[in-house]
Amino acid sequence: MKKNIAVVGYGGQGGWHANHALKSDVIALGGIFDIKEERQQAARDAGIKAYNSLDEILADNSIDIVVCATPNDVHKDIVIRSLEAGKNVVCEKPVALSIEDFDDMCEAAKKAGKLFTVHQNRRWDVDFLAIKSIIESGEIGETINIESRVHGSRGIPSDWRCLKPYGGGMVLDWGVHLIDQMLQLIPEKIVKIYCELTNITTNEVDDGMHLMLTFESGKRATVEVGTYNFIYMPRFYMQCKTGSALIEDWQKKCKVAKMKAWNEKEVMPVQTAAGITKTMAPRDEITLDTYEIERPTSDVHDFYRNVVKAIDGKEEQLIKLCEVRRVLQVMEACFKSGETGQAIIFENGF
Numbered sequence: 466m467k468k469n470i471a472v473v474g475y476g477g478q479g480g481w482h483a484n485h486a487l488k489s490d491v492i493a494l495g496g497i498f499d500i501k502e503e504r505q506q507a508a509r510d511a512g513i514k515a516y517n518s519l520d521e522i523l524a525d526n527s528i529d530i531v532v533c534a535t536p537n538d539v540h541k542d543i544v545i546r547s548l549e550a551g552k553n554v555v556c557e558k559p560v561a562l563s564i565e566d567f568d569d570m571c572e573a574a575k576k577a578g579k580l581f582t583v584h585q586n587r588r589w590d591v592d593f594l595a596i597k598s599i600i601e602s603g604e605i606g607e608t609i610n611i612e613s614r615v616h617g618s619r620g621i622p623s624d625w626r627c628l629k630p631y632g633g634g635m636v637l638d639w640g641v642h643l644i645d646q647m648l649q650l651i652p653e654k655i656v657k658i659y660c661e662l663t664n665i666t667t668n669e670v671d672d673g674m675h676l677m678l679t680f681e682s683g684k685r686a687t688v689e690v691g692t693y694n695f696i697y698m699p700r701f702y703m704q705c706k707t708g709s710a711l712i713e714d715w716q717k718k719c720k721v722a723k724m725k726a727w728n729e730k731e732v733m734p735v736q737t738a739a740g741i742t743k744t745m746a747p748r749d750e751i752t753l754d755t756y757e758i759e760r761p762t763s764d765v766h767d768f769y770r771n772v773v774k775a776i777d778g779k780e781e782q783l784i785k786l787c788e789v790r791r792v793l794q795v796m797e798a799c800f801k802s803g804e805t806g807q808a809i810i811f812e813n814g815f
């Protein structure tokens with residue numbers, strides 16, 4: 466039987482959850498609640514039940530899951546109240562504005578014995594899955610360095626996202642997704658974090674980030690979010706021991722260059738203004754294979770399929786709270802490094 470969800474916060478992302486529930490094979494939409502009357506009316510106009518308050522949702526025994534899709538500053542209150550009322554909870558990212566707040570939320574879930582998870586939906590992004598599949602296949606060897614970037618050119622949106630008290634800023638908006646993906650790609654302890662934050666279009670919050678992570682084995686990662694890039698850099702670039710991979714943008718296939726042999730008999734130099742270079746000349750097809758991999762298939766609704774199975778004890782929860790907490794730790798270090806201009810060293814890694 467389908468689980469009934471109620472969506473709290475019927476804005477852009479709340480609308481996404483509601484629409485998905487309407488077409489879902491595992492969840493149904495019980496209704497929504499939004500503090501803005503116009504959003505309540507928009508739901509009614511769409512034939513969706515608008516509850517008068519969060520309390521009304523919590524008192525409704527037919528609701529199995531509360532989905533929290535409000536601005537970031539009110540996640541904590543809604544999540545804890547819902548768990549205490551005996552509801553399972555799906556919370557939008559970033560789940561909380563501090564690790565302490567998140568720990569309180571986890572404690573409430575533990576006490577209630579209810580499922581609590583976070584909508585890290587970019588784990589289903591095809592570009593991320595393509596890079597992950599190359600790492601897992603081992604076809605170009607061990608990872609050395611991964612660079613993950615999203616670039617826009619319109620600054621930060623002018624809604625609550627550009628205001629600090631609501632949990633605005635690009636680290637919390639896009640950084641959270643990219644860091645979550647990176648920690649899935651390199652499942653190792655982090656030993657060093659250095660981050661620069663940008664304030665090109667506003668001083669209120671960060672409108673971009675450039676994060677460098679060093680892992681226990683020496684693997685490195687760059688995570689970059691830009692909102693003032695009029696030419697975009699590739700979405701993913703990865704160096705491995707026996708090859709490299711590149712994804713130009715969301716729609717493109719992953720290009721792979723796989724080394725067939727290290728030693729070359731002859732190198733054709735390239736001409737530069739200052740003279741010729743062999744060191745930086747491209748390899749030829751005798752020692753390098755270049756090809757594209759098919760885009761992996763992905764269905765983001767598998768998030769809810771997992772949530773429902775996890776509630777019924779049939780599957781382990783996919784987005785684990787310990788993973789979410791680690792992403793929060795990285796984001797906290799990003800802010801600290803951004804403010805101090807210093808790299809943060811973790812002696813024992815985390």
Ligand SMILES: NC(=O)c1ccc[n+]([C@@H]2O[C@H](COP(=O)([O-])OP(=O)(O)OC[C@H]3O[C@@H](n4cnc5c(N)ncnc54)[C@H](O)[C@@H]3O)[C@@H](O)[C@H]2O)c1
Nearest residue numbers: 474475476477478479499500501534535536537557558559
């Ligand atoms: N996972 C994703 O891909 C993704 C994408 C976009 C947004 N989000 C997240 O979803 C959340 C909402 O973002 P959005 O873009 O939909 O914002 P939004 O401004 O479009 O919508 C938020 C809605 O919440 C309502 N609201 C505010 N406080 C409330 C409260 N206390 N109770 C009930 N309703 C309340 C507002 O009136 C508004 O309608 C944020 O946490 C954001 O980071 C996630």
